Amino acid sequence: MGNGARNGIKTVGLAPNLSSGFYGQDIISVRQFTRENLQYIFAIADEMRAVVKRVGSTDLLKGHVLACVFYEPSTRTSSSFIAAMSRLGGSVIPINEVRYSSVTKGESLPDTIRTLESYADVIVLRHPEVGASQVAAEYARKPIINAGDGVGEHPTQALLDLYTIQSELGTVDGLHVAMVGDLRYGRTVHSLARLLCQYDVQMTFVSPEVLRMPLDVLNEVKAHKRDVEETYDVHDVIASADVLYVTRVQRERFADQAQYDSVKDFYVITSELMGQAKERMIVMHPLPRVSEISYAIDNDPRAAYFRQMENGMYIRMALLAAVLGKA
Numbered sequence: 001m002g003n004g005a006r007n008g009i010k011t012v013g014l015a016p017n018l019s020s021g022f023y024g025q026d027i028i029s030v031r032q033f034t035r036e037n038l039q040y041i042f043a044i045a046d047e048m049r050a051v052v053k054r055v056g057s058t059d060l061l062k063g064h065v066l067a068c069v070f071y072e073p074s075t076r077t078s079s080s081f082i083a084a085m086s087r088l089g090g091s092v093i094p095i096n097e098v099r100y101s102s103v104t105k106g107e108s109l110p111d112t113i114r115t116l117e118s119y120a121d122v123i124v125l126r127h128p129e130v131g132a133s134q135v136a137a138e139y140a141r142k143p144i145i146n147a148g149d150g151v152g153e154h155p156t157q158a159l160l161d162l163y164t165i166q167s168e169l170g171t172v173d174g175l176h177v178a179m180v181g182d183l184r185y186g187r188t189v190h191s192l193a194r195l196l197c198q199y200d201v202q203m204t205f206v207s208p209e210v211l212r213m214p215l216d217v218l219n220e221v222k223a224h225k226r227d228v229e230e231t232y233d234v235h236d237v238i239a240s241a242d243v244l245y246v247t248r249v250q251r252e253r254f255a256d257q258a259q260y261d262s263v264k265d266f267y268v269i270t271s272e273l274m275g276q277a278k279e280r281m282i283v284m285h286p287l288p289r290v291s292e293i294s295y296a297i298d299n300d301p302r303a304a305y306f307r308q309m310e311n312g313m314y315i316r317m318a319l320l321a322a323v324l325g326k327a
């Protein structure tokens with residue numbers, strides 16, 4: 001396992017820190033990022049936004065091919081990667097429904113990856129198993145971008161989340177970020193909490209007992225000496241939060257339907273609750289929303305989740321350009 005050889009660009013083993021640059025590298029975990037290279041990606045994302053607003057597209061990645069392989073459902077991640085590649089002038093092999101690919105015939109992940117990398121220059125992978133992207137990266141010669149590995153990580157989501165916080169509030173340092181909902185199974189909060197360790201933030205994890213943040217993430221935050229608290233009561237954070245990051249209860253991860261039913265409506269962010277929030281704060285959500293944010297909030301200027309979603313395309317344009325050496 002793990003041939004790893006790739007014109008001297010990709011290295012064998014765990015995905016490396018990206019301080020030596022993005023060209024040819026896998027994006028597997030937020031642990032690979034530093035504050036410096038985050039700012040580098042955000043600056044490219046700003047440029048991508050300007051290009052899209054001005055002319056819609058460029059031919060920066062003309063002639064390049066992206067394979068988008070999704071073993072789990074997706075709306076935003078898959079379509080924003082496809083839109084990102086299209087707006088950069090490249091093409092996409094979209095495998096959004098592996099049921100219709102040879103996976104149904106019993107093909108293994110490494111064989112599927114080896115196949116696609118003979119046609120494409122970069123592969124975006126979503127898979128239900130934690131660590132699947134890392135395994136794929138060990139077999140692949142081309143860069144793998146993790147688009148969600150089960151309850152593990154969702155690094156590109158965390159990047160767009162951080163980019164949103166910075167664009168909306170002008171800074172990340174000094175903020176109080178409250179993460180609310182399914183912190184146990186929600187991969188986006190696992191990645192975001194880890195990424196925020198690089199900043200001087202106060203974090204509060206708000207969840208029912210059965211959906212608490214996994215211990216390894218909690219310990220990582222503590223190891224970075226960040227100010228972190230846990231509570232089940234959203235009223236404890238509503239008045240002081242600068243960022244209220246709300247998540248869906250991940251129904252598909254529950255073995256026990258009764259347990260899901262007992263927590264599925266634990267939090268609903270209502271206009272009444274928002275009445276107690278700061279005037280300058282934002283509500284975020286990785287989406288899809290089920291019932292955890294009332295539709296009445298959508299028109300509140302503090303509701304940032306649709307702007308957050310749009311940012312995903314600019315961040316993914318920036319990442320594709322960086323990984324393919326064109327940023």
Ligand code: ASP
Nearest residue numbers: 148187188248286287288
């Ligand atoms: N879309 C996000 C994810 O894939 C959040 C969610 O599904 O709740 O993790």
